[in-house]
Amino acid sequence: MDRSVLWRPEGEALRDSALARFSRDCGIDPGDYETLHAWSIADPGAFWSRLWDFAGVKGERGPVALERDPAAPMTGARFFPEARLNIAETLLAGAHPERAVLELDETGARAELSADALKAEVARVARGLREAGVMPGDRVGVVLPNRIGCLVTHLASLAVGAVWTSCSPDFGLAGILDRIGQVSPRVMFVQPRIRYGGKDIDLAGRLGDLAGRIDGLETLVTIGEGEVKAPMPVIAWDDFGSEGPLEFEPRAFDDPCYILYTSGTTGAPKAIVHRTGGVLLQQLKEHMLHGDLRPGDSFLWYTNTAWMMYHWAIAGMGCGATTVLYDGAPILRARDGLDCSPLWKAVEAETLTHLGISPKYLSSVMEQGYRPGEAHDLSSLRWLMSAGSPVSPQQYDWIYDAISPDMGFASISGGTEIMGCFLLGSPLHPVRRGQLTVKGLGMAVNVFDERGAPVLGRPGELVCTEPFPSMPRTFWGPDGDARYRKSYFSERAEIWTHGDHATFHPDGTAVIHGRSDCTLNPGGVRIGTADIYNVCAQFPELEDFIVFGRPVEGDEEIVLCIKMTEGARADADLARAIRSKLRSECSPRHVPGAIYCVGDIPMTVNGKRVEGAARSVVSGKAVANRGSLANAGCLDEYAALSERTAL
Template sequence: MRAPDWTPPSTHERPYRIEELARLASSAAYAGRDLTAPGVEGYDALWRWSVDDLDGFWRCVAEYLGLDLPGPALAEERMPGAVWFPDARVNYARAVLDGRPDDEVAVVGLTEDPGGTRTLTWAELRAEVAGAAARFRELGVGEGDRVVGYLPNTPDTIVALLATASLGAIWSVCGMDYAASAALARFGQLEPKLLVHATSYVHGGRTHDRSEVVAELRTALPSLVATIDVGDVEWAEAVGADPARELEFVEVTFDRPLWVLFSSGTTGKPKGIVHGHGGALLEQAKVAALHFDLGPGERLFWYTTPSWMMWNFVVGGLLTGASVVAYDGSPAHPATDQLWAITADHGVTATGMSPAYVAACQKAGVGPQGHDLSRLRRVGISGSTFPAVSHRALADALPPVVQIASISGGTDVVSAFVGPAPTTPVWAGELSRPCLGVALDAYDESGAPVRGEVGELVVTRPMPSMPVMFWDDPDGARYHDAYFDTFPGIWRHGDWITLTDHGSVAIHGRSDATLNRKGIRMGSADIYEPVEALPEVREALVIGIERPDGDYWMPLFVVLGDGVELDQALETRIKDAIRTHASPRHVPDDVIAAPGIPHTRTGKKLEVPVKKVLLGQDLSGALDPGSVDAPELLEWYAQVGTLHRP
């Protein structure tokens, strides 16, 4: 059995919150057995109880978090369509704002300009939400109406979400890097009543004017009754109103829609994924408090934009009483190590970033070193698989107490399936454990569980934050087809994973982009890790193409550093690295230098769309160009496909 690369420190300042829950859960009312063994043994026992007794576990979590959720937790178990807490009435904004100490910091807003810091205490945040909610109500916004935001990552965006939620209205947001067409592909489905917007955002030392996009949104959304500019006097007067104004909350059923998050739109029209008030607040609070050990006195910062579910995850940190950092800017401006500087300067205890950012820092020779990270306890990693070599290099640069906490989940559940707990060890290149309450398994093609080999990531019992529905899907057919058409009654997420003999989870990439070479299934992540570790390679993309004659073509596209050419020596080094790290069967047929690799707006490589254009398929009706960071690159890949098709 492989030894872990990190183990929890033997002593810490106070009990971890997950240990507090374990003591509560060991009472006769919930488990009636000892779930408090130290370290990973205790976690595994707690996880097993959490998925065996969903009703007891989620009632225990609600009690621990101080949430008043009467009645049974799981009243009807089925997927899709589980019924959670039918007797409860909740409001996400109330769960965030009620009972917080007035004078403690809730939100820190940052820009690339060091002088642009803005801090809101809990009292100030509550007052601004009350003022915004009152203005929304005056404009006719009520329960079930849609409020959309075209906004950067600032405190105003958090205020707008919480004001919307307090009214029982439904929220959706796009970051301001989205073109008008991409924003309309999402907002146009919702028929919103109110648009809250900014007119510019800051990135890479430049202010980007988006007033023309805002004007187009106003014109193209006929359902709007009003728009509010957060940089205008109307917003200032609303949020700056009487700080003693009472904030009223509309209490709603547990599954009442809270927000609509959208899929990437890279394989068709963006799907509107609807989450309920109760499921979102319960699941987010669980992950933040129990897996990231956040609570009063802690501070969460994760580099994100409002377009990505990690923005919602950060807002969810407020549910624990922790404070959060909202940063409007580039992760690498004015210097490559900007995120580490923010983490140090603002006393962050849990910070988050992407594997690509960590790799960019490592290639630039910068990172945590030289920064005061004395308060840091966790570095979250999300967005794609984190290579073991990058993990170990990052660990060497961090204080020994800091846990590198890779997570994997998605917009679908606005949470994580797999991740860390403060009491679990960490293996480089792997994720520590399934999260509490997540009945995770790996299935083969026949639906049988597999161990120690690649299988489909499935969830065999409901989670509270599974979507309550897809938008504009009245019979639920699209929702069913997205997750339940492969294994009836079982959530299939679309990732290849391995459940290891030491209890961790290795993720190999999307199963819809599986490499299947002569009957051998392979994950793309196993190829990216050694290739992207080479100093000459910035990024890589591998695709598997089935040929009509039964042959299989597997090209590897590489984006090279400045001044680097793909000669025979470099190609040999690339193939040798793959052969050594993975296996001979992982070695590509061709290595091709590419001008770039297209991604979703949240940084995921477009493996499936690139495969389709290489095959000569027309994506004009199935791909939203606004969902791609560099759509013009797809034409280059189409030309490559023309040259290599038999």
């Protein structure tokens, strides 16, 4: 018996899942995923054409599937150069007729729209955008929470051929200007009052200031209560647009649809321009084939509207599933502590089939001793998914013990840059402890060592060696193409270097060790931060932690900073226990040279640790863009760490 296997799919998956049906349509046995994947990257034109038809993409595909440039096999590749399509048309055509979208929030409020009602709202706002002068290619910006109004702006902008770009209301003024301010939206939608974590927050003043500082902004639309004063027309949501037919502007495959932004922790956020057809094909493939999302299913991914997982989750609508939106905190303060129930209540009450969360959220629930499977009926849940950072083996154990032993789990890994995944789940494969399940179809993913040779069973750089349709079109702004190529192709000509440190195993599974730019290098040996985080997660006394390298006399020492749970004490005994466990479970090289207790861990607004900022401050360097951090003030403590005595 293989103890690493935590779950196996039922035999019917080989018969009924979309992945099995697609494999048979391609003339390949569903049990032979290796061959299916090999074909998908050997003949990408045929694979993506077959997927277009299988997924029911609306529009004209054109006679040419892929144009290759021998001089630039990756950056010069063009998929479906004669295609015409519109993302919103395909998504709305697939929307669940009775319950296209469901909105929930932290107060327990609930709203839903049928497909016809959603289309009517999208048509109204699309007419409003056209009346405001928005043309294909113009940018539409939003600073909105994850509610139905945001979804309507999203689909309406795509319907008129505009480029939709978003920030979450919890970004500060500087963070929004650093992002949306780059791309000069013609129209912007905002919500002056929001609620998060039990607190009502008035953003009207900040939003008015923001509107006045965005070049080219002609119209501001407000959703909900609150008055925003701005130096351009301000229109209330209910007064924007008018009734009429829903019309979709045909777009070329490579026409821009979204602009998303990098985290900005190493400089100004890069504005990544995404292709219409590439985003749609990639996301339908991932939901339909890898995520086992079926007509009639319901899918909630806990996300804010700035993260790519928002765009990704919305695409599930095209599979006939109900899109479930959640606005607010996933863990609430209660009189007797923390209430971890909101998302699990949603699963039970709405019989959700798919739930997406982050490893950070899993850690928080685990620390509270909450066991969702005992507190709620989760029998409807077929798939749990996680993204944002590596999931530790111990978290895998907890999932199958405390949530449900009878569901699939997929840790997925990709990025904002590709609007999708390189590695993700499969309804045809077992879930193995601590492992990402399969390489995505159509993605020629590999791990290269320092020689540029592919390796199995040992760490290296995650790369992609063949073109795929959701590669970015460019970066927004001057020299965008050059900056894009420098980011992903400068290390290896015409080979996408993703920036992750990973290991591939002979059985097709993989482990992500962390970002390459955060890889530790004591004594010249590369170590992934995730390996250390996986061990630290086993100590209940630790609320959070961060690890980074500090230069010392021509070498690098590992520095571990720990944040204690309430009532726990950091002392020499705890430091010895951490070091001992790292030595036994990892290696002597993983043992930190210094451990410090700190008040907080630097995070992005999306909840990702910012190792680079901590390393820069400790090394006496400036942090390039403090505005990208949710809690930049905590870095002041890190600046003085070298003057303290470590544990």
